[in-house]
Amino acid sequence: MPDSPDSQTVLEVRDVVKTFPGVRALDNVCFELRKGEVHALVGENGAGKSTLMHVLGGVLSPEAGEIFLDGRPFGPANPHAAADEGVCVVFQELSLSPNLSVAENIFAHRQPVRWKWPDLIDRRLLHERTGAILERFELQMDPATPVRNLPVALRQVVEILKAISQEPRILILDEPTSSLTAVETGLLFENIRQLKAQGTSVIYISHHLPEIFEIANRVTVMRDGRNVATCDVTDVTEDEIVRKRGGGEVSDRYGRRETPVGSEGFRSEGGRRGEAFDDVSFSVGRGEIVGMAGLAGSGRTELARAIFGAEPLDAGRLYVDEKPVTVRSPGQAIANRIGYLTEERKAQGLFMRMSVRQNCVAPVLGSFANRWGLMNEKAITALAARSRAEFGIVTPSVNQEVGNLSGGNQQKVLLAMWIDAGPLLLIADEPTRGVDVGAKSEIYRRLRALAADGVGILLISSELPEVLGLGDRILVMRAGRIAGRFEADQATEEKLIACATGIGAGSNPT
Template sequence: MTVKAPDELLVCRKVTKRFPGVVALDGVDFDVRRGEIHVLLGENGAGKSTLVKLLSGVHRPDAGTLSLEGRQVAFASPFEAQQAGISTVHQELALVPHLTATENIFLGALPRSRRLSPVIDWRAARLQAQALLDRLGAHVPPDAPVGELSVAQRQLVEIARALRFRSRLLILDEPTSSLSDEEAQTLFRVMRQLADTGVAVVFISHRLADVYAVGERVTVLRDGRKVGTYALREIDEAELIKAMVGREVATQYPRHRAHPGPEVLRVEDLRLPGARHAIGFSLREGEILGLAGLVGSGRTELVRALFGADPMAEGRVWVDGRPVRIRRPGDAIRAGLGFVPEDRKAQGLILGHPVRHNITLAVLHHLVNRLGVVRGGEERRVAGRLIERMNVRLHDDLQPVASLSGGNQQKVVLARWLAGRSRVIVMDEPTRGVDVGARWEIYRLIVELVEQGLGVIIISSELPEVLGLADRILVLREGELAGELPAAQATQEAVMRLAVPAGNRSDVVGGR
């Protein structure tokens, strides 16, 4: 029997996991205490996901031991881990959209009217689901179809399902990546409430502001090994980043020489469906234009309309001084626009296809012979040149793009538009789900692009990211342009004053 400290809930000792050609975890020690929020941190590929899969019963370690409350355990399946009190809420939520919150919470285990009866006791199911949701402070009707709920509400349904198993350890994998500031604060409140009742929480996030907002201790992994475990109150952000990436990161946002050239994009009288007023703006060569605003302000709708992915009620567009008519994405691509969408997996990549094919999608018409057959050698050269330029880390350009880390997937989407020689690149949430080291690389690439004469538009729910990169910021509110700020005048307070309707400004705090 393993000897444990009085408050230790889970202890991993020297756990190792190997896959063909790679050691994913190499002798890692990890422990979680009752009632603590323990952050698990590391770059993509550091071993976080593998460790979580060992804890949740998806994989078994090749060496080392796992102990729960002092007793050594070896889970053969996720079900065994759940029965032991370990539940995981993955970044890709495992819910059935057309079923209700109640049905998802009790999926496969709906209460029966009598023992061994085939009749489901729906009243008991709703009451128990409501009690679990109330415990989380979730404003979710138990009969609401999950597909109609917000991302934040779906996460609370997943957590409620975990509580149904009387979980003692809750693992949250990137839970804030798609949440607004307000939704994230609600989640943090729930996490603290659970910790106060003795539930241990393992929190995985790439957002360091979130880590410091809610975490108590942090364990850092790098290249499958444990770097260390630290009390967050005793380690600053620079030291934490160095532990993660193995080097000093001098500044979070690289500065570029802002010498805007001729106008590369002009938009006039663009009106989104339902908006009362039209929007107009311009972008110059060598300039980064930021779009800021609250969730629902119309930022994403504006750039999707500009790219032809969604309809615009009306509007006129010029690229390099030439008027263009954009009704569909193909029109935008031919005009010289590229678009990196906020959901790269659903909208930006063909996940089952090779990296090479994903990069050359926008220029295939230039790579076919007279018979319509793709010239493989030319396609390989185009993709290879961009893979090297973008520093995409991979084994082979024919491996599925789904096998890459989030940061490398984002580079592939960006490489596609460089292959097409785009004049303007729009990036919606460019670093969502990307680790600290890969973020720096993406920032550096953005700066390189504008210094080579491209115009870049960025949207980010992380306001400091917009402030750190943009030369000018347009602030949207309710689908309309609320104001424009040059970089020298742009602060979180100035942006939020424009973004928030006048009657709601009393307690405004800047974005994460």
């Protein structure tokens, strides 16, 4: 159990208000942070957590209310000013420059210099300090490695190290584990405990409630821009938090299969691509949900992209409805009724500057064109309106830019656009990353409904409960190969982890 921290208050937020056009993002929010505590902040997307964090981090300024740091008024004009006062934020969206080295990213704008002018960077010292910081996560990499060469999980670690390296007095973490593996999450928690022992206070934002019970001392629940409750984690249960936050009950979040699995809908035989994966054979039945687990870098995403034709297969055959198909491009995949929900919603999935309605029809533009190649705008609007109602996409209008929606609603748009494309196989790659619990349940329901309609689903996810809760069968990838196959009723988290890491009992090589 968390040790009792000093009860000295370091940060106090009093009646802070921040509005955006049409939304009161922070509505008289009060919040108090003690020295050396880990204070979890939970709430659905749009509850105001991110806005509050941006205010504390100096990205946004509030319209009303007061903030005190050590009893003195605190109103940073920009992230740099906040950092100068010892408040550092690890933003959920990666804030790294891909071309620059790990060292230059960690010390962005704070590189050690020899003189004031010209402010020449001391490379040796920079790399030395970076090496020392990398040790905190037991990383042995060269500080000069460009960030673009790192897998997503390590980029997130670099992001966290960038904040920790500033030796903050208040560290704010926004969904830090959403792309971390179990090992890295463990190291993160170890670091948080160390920081706590040194008197650093941590604000920990997460959708992942078990983490909160593991690491936090107190938890504040936010809803609709207000703080609705603050209590010690020892005094609440997971279900109570979920209720306060306004989501559904935890139990039975994943639903149940209601129709039998049909004939084989999709099969891969001996799929191979470069060094990413090899000898991948599996099938997905019509109406079946096949879960796929595996660590970051195990080849899951590469496999998904290859099945979808985004990267070529070097060897292997694909079958849809037991007929061999050729998939050399995403266009051919769509024509063969294979759909792909990408894990990188913003970078690869959606057209952020385009409207909801334009996004909805992106994969099936051709079916909305008449014989002159002109688009049937009315039909598009009708489809978009239907998707919006069916998926519960919260937006003032289907003409709204997707970039203006919350993460959960963006994910619903992405799901709607692929379901409208009418796939027989839908590859869902981390479909619930970074979305709130309410939207998660909605997405699970849609996937269930889709399966009931006879669509085969390959669900790739790092969240084991999700894979276990939804999957009829579960495949585990390790180092580019399918290292284990489980029936859902025989699988447990421990077995999947053991198989994915290749460590410990229960690994089940085939």
